[in-house]
Amino acid sequence: MARRMFYPLYQFGNPQLRVFxxxxxxxxxxxxxxxSEDTVQFRIPMEMTKVEVxxxxENIYNVPVxxxxxxxxxxxxxxxxxKNCRIKKPDYKVAYVQLEVSKLRLLWQRGTLELPRSLPDPSQQICKETVSRNCLFHIILPGCRRNLSVSGLVSRDQKDH
Structure with a gap:
């Protein structure tokens, strides 16, 4: 649903300029x-459907969904x-968009999409349960495990107290 544009005005003989x-x-x-690392959250209008999102x-931002x-x-x-009467805020719609990670990597390798520099190569595993949201991906380091109560990596040799 695009709004009708009235500017620039159409003059007879000129082609119509259409901006959608x-x-x-x-x-x-x-x-x-x-x-999860491949999921982002949006607030969208109530009238918008999943297909429109x-x-x-995909069409405007070239992001594979x-x-x-x-x-x-x-x-x-x-x-x-x-008057001590309750005031209700309006309802809103939330969309959870899961991105196609394999296509994002392909676009990044072609140079058509710019991602953070911390993007790992596809041969390494991707951690799905990371706490920090600073980068798009997180690499699982061999010999380490993630302790979710502490924001950092904990060595296996270190004893839990």
Missing amino acids: RTDYFLTLVRPGVPL KDYL ASVRTRIQYGSMRMRDY
């Missing part, structure tokens, strides 16, 4: 709970006005 823009906007938000990201899951978040009622 979407009525929607996506807001990338930080998730409240840790998600996928088409939007594996799947899209949506849910409707109930707006909070914590605020009160001067």
